[in-house]
Amino acid sequence: MTNERGPFPPPVDVRGRGFPSRAALGDVQRWIDARSAPPAPESVPLAEAAGRVLTAALVAPGDWPPADRAARDGVAVASADTLGAGSYNPVPLLNAVAVSAGDPLPAGTDAVLPVEAVQMDAGLKEALGSVAPGEGVERRGDGLRAGAVLLEAGRVLRPQDLGLLAALGVGEVPVAARPRVRILLVGGPRSGPEALGAMLAALVARDGGVAELVGPLPADRGALAAALAAPGADLLLLAGRSGVGEDDVAPLALADAGTLVAHGVAMRPGDSAGIGLAAGMPALLLPGEPMAGFAAYELLAGRAVRRSAGHDPALPHRRIEAPTTRKLVSEIGCVDLYRVRFTADGAVEPVASPALPGLAGAVRADGFVLIPAESEGFPAGSSVTVQCFDGTRA
Incomplete structure (x- = not known):
């Protein structure tokens, strides 16, 4: 791992003084990228896999479709039996079986006549048109051959992907585990922890993480440091009390719990954001004003969540x-x-x-x-x- 502080000078206590300088947004994002944990793989059933990121390529376990089958509703026939058939020259069909799209092709047939090209006469099916061999038929392996790469690693699984996997008999898939994101909300009369918590939890879920809301906590340096040092999270977000007021003790608490790397980022809104480490885990300071907290999440914290969940760390919009x-x-x-x-x-x-x-x-x-x-x-x-x-x- 590179130097914890990276390109940033030692932060100072800005309470009552203001920020002497602010770190460049790009430098802060690069620090976050370098310290975001790579996704850990886990196996989940298909019912839980939508929106998850594959950690390994999947190969087709067999041909798809597994046998020749009807590609449309109609009547399965031997194509040779329809030679010369037309609306003015109906041809009797001695070997014809009604099929629906997806049905296996019956033995002795090699094509499917559409419903509108068949009529009944005295209980006997007659062809009103001819078909070539293979017409109206999906051949075995047309979609996939056994052993072919089905889905590449890094793919975000979509509903149609899961449908095909289920049809192929795949029950579980290897995906990136969702990072555990602990959101520590600092309460008080000047903050809106409920609004901030609801918004941040939804953003974490959008980016592939599992949010744990803690608080509102008092603006107490020791209590916040202890909360930051508690185990069980992959990423820590301390939301609130990151500004220049006397009770803005979040930066000091992060320093007590580990390392305050940088405080103050050259962005608007959200310029009182910060970064650091607590108990070896990346920790981000987010402003308590909801719009500023939103901006700091989008441009900073969201990168860490997305990267740890296996997603592209760039903005997802x-x-x-x-x-x-x-x-x-x-x-x-x-x-x-x-x-x-x-x-x-x-x-x-x-x-x-x-x-x-x-x-x-x-x-x-x-x-x-x-x-x-x-x-x-x-x-x-x-x-x-x-x-x-x-x-x-x-």
Whole structure:
């Protein structure tokens, strides 16, 4: 493992003083990536595998389909028996069996006539059209050959994947274990631990982790240090009391429980976030103001959860390119998470600037735009990349 502190200078107590400097977002993200545990494999039944990440490639245990079968509803026939058949020349079918799509092809047949090409006359089936050998038939192994790679390692399993695996007789699959994420909520009159806890638990689940909510805890340095040092988690999130007030003791508690690596990140909102280690586990300080906590989770903590769950650590949102209707104003020096919404014509407009707290703007927003630290924003008419929230329609 590299130096715990990495490129960061020793943090200082910012209570009542403010931040002398803030760490670059990219440096903090690289520190998180380097210390996020690789996914541990576990075997789970198919019923629990949707959305999980495969840790090993799966190969087809047999041919699929396992035998020639009907590819459509109709009548299985010997194709030679339909030669010359037409609506003006019905041909009697002596060896014809009604089949549904997916049924094994009966012996002595090699094609399937569609229902509309068959008529009954005095109890005898007649062909009103001809078929070539193999027409209307799915041959054995058309979909998969035994031993072929079915799904690659790293794939996020989808419902249709599970359907095919079940059809092939696969009962369990090797997937990345879900990281255990302990969320320590620090209470008090200035924070909203209930709102923050509900939101963070949902974000952890979205990213493949299992959240454990603890608290609200008192803003007591010793109590928080003890909570951070408790075993049984893969990642620790200490939410609240990370600012510059006299009772903002979360950074000091993290230092007591292990190592406070950096406090203060050049991002808005969420600039009072921090990183460190507690009992050997990565620990992140998240601001207690819900919107700031949301931003710090998205850009920092979520990376650790996703990487440990086997997912791509990058932001998981669908991206849409769209023009701005008005300027998105930013200040050089911080990455801004700018909440926006789509207009009726598919452009985007700001909902709330990064300097404004509160989740109301996030609820009204369709997504957000990340403005780089070296930029003063995007003028009206600029093409921007919107990171869309779940359920957003442009």
